[in-house]
Amino acid sequence: MASDKDIDPNRRDFLGKATAAVGAVGVGGACWPFISSMNPSKDVKAKATSLVDLGSIPKGKTHTVEWQGKPVFVVHRTDEMIADMDDSSTKLDPQDDKDRVQKPEWLVVLGVCTHLGCVPNRTDKGWNCPCHGSVYDNSGRVVRGPAPTNLIVPHYEFIDEKKIIIGKA
Numbered sequence: 001m002a003s004d005k006d007i008d009p010n011r012r013d014f015l016g017k018a019t020a021a022v023g024a025v026g027v028g029g030a031c032w033p034f035i036s037s038m039n040p041s042k043d044v045k046a047k048a049t050s051l052v053d054l055g056s057i058p059k060g061k062t063h064t065v066e067w068q069g070k071p072v073f074v075v076h077r078t079d080e081m082i083a084d085m086d087d088s089s090t091k092l093d094p095q096d097d098k099d100r101v102q103k104p105e106w107l108v109v110l111g112v113c114t115h116l117g118c119v120p121n122r123t124d125k126g127w128n129c130p131c132h133g134s135v136y137d138n139s140g141r142v143v144r145g146p147a148p149t150n151l152i153v154p155h156y157e158f159i160d161e162k163k164i165i166i167g168k169a
């Protein structure tokens with residue numbers, strides 16, 4: 001009868017590692033259906049994006065669209081609004097206007113105050129938050145707190161001259 005002393009230690013290591021590897025593959029295979037079921041469905045992926053027809057937004061007007069359950073402000077900025085952008089007046093969260101837009105005449109920002117999440121009201125100069133008085137300019141940059149940061153620019157793409165898609169497909 002073979003004792004532990006008779007077993008080659010290298011062979012024992014190999015058997016241990018092989019058993020562990022087979023076990024890991026088995027656990028991975030068993031988990032795969034559960035992990036796969038957590039991927040978003042086609043319905044959910046479709047709601048992850050919002051298509052916006054820019055042709056229906058006159059110059060100087062703002063349309064609010066819903067994206068992932070949140071409001072998004074799409075502003076068709078006038079030449080005056082664009083010329084009015086003063087990059088030095090945004091000291092709370094400094095960012096140049098040109099870094100917040102893909103085309104100067106279109107501003108796209110989340111309509112969610114970065115203080116505590118209220119929906120700011122539109123004004124000629126930008127937005128005022130009704131909750132605690134934060135003020136944003138026509139680039140969505142905070143010019144008066146308590147909001148600590150600018151309105152968020154979501155991911156969006158121009159799919160042609162008159163349409164954007166917000167979010168990633």
Ligand code: FES
Pocket residue numbers: 113114115116117118129130131132133134145146147
């Ligand atoms: S939530 Fe907008 S200022 Fe507080």
